[in-house]
């Protein structure tokens with residue numbers, strides 16, 4: 719099979735409708751063998767609020783902030799994410815592609831372990847152990863399932879939901895999910911589109927980082943970007959040639975990304 723590109727479309731681009739421009743530019747780019755992964759955190763929060771449920775976020779000791787997913791939140795998460803996946807697939811299909819929205823629950827192609835307990839840092843800065851809810855740590859991706867879809871000429875549009883080992887449906891992080899998929903199928907590129915030009919340190923967008931530079935930089939980046947940089951590191955450590963974090967908020971975002979505009983993580 720020709721080279722595979724895994725493209726993640728950030729939640730911020732979904733809320734602002736800018737994902738349509740990214741999808742149109744995928745068409746212009748002539749890229750083949752694409753797997754799309756999407757986010758949608760803001761949309762999930764909006765729906766939670768509309769349903770009268772205040773979103774809750776927790777912070778890990780490493781400083782990573784994530785949504786607390788109780789059963790009701792999980793149902794809203796699944797509903798909103800699959801709706802986004804359907805909209806992306808529908809737009810790709812209107813461009814002449816054959817796209818299919820799937821989540822990791824379909825054929826259990828993404829298996830994750832439920833985090834039964836979470837260690838969090840509370841408002842007072844104290845460490846606490848709480849019930850884990852329905853978030854998962856990705857353990858396995860069925861690469862042959864994805865490759866079979868690609869061989870059928872389909873574009874998989876993956877919603878960030880996984881299948882738990884006890885039959886649970888689990889919320890998984892989209893950036894880490896895209897990275898796990900890129901690794902498993904042996905993608906040549908992982909492109910993470912978001913609402914900024916890349917990793918910004920001291921007001922400057924970083925251009926190219928080796929794995930060791932990327933790991934150093936990780937200590938200095940804030941919430942949101944931390945998971946993207948980590949996703950790129952994990953991908954490149956496991957054989958993906960390049961992890962790119964790039965802006966999806968420009969005229970030709972895919973063309974720019976293919977020229978390498980944004981922050982690139984490479985082996986050395």
Ligand SMILES: Nc1ncnc2c1ncn2[C@@H]1O[C@H](COP(=O)(O)OP(=O)(O)OP(=O)(O)O)[C@@H](O)[C@H]1O
Pocket residue numbers: 727728729730731756757758759760892893911912913914916917918919938939940941942943944
């Ligand atoms: N050092 C940094 N450089 C650039 N952005 C940073 C940095 N630290 C924190 N950020 C924040 O990270 C954000 C991007 O992460 P965020 O999770 O919001 O992205 P997203 O594209 O909406 O994706 P998703 O919701 O799918 O994870 C930026 O908008 C920025 O506010």
Ligand SMILES: [Mg+2]
Pocket residue numbers: 757759942945
């Ligand atoms: Mg995020």
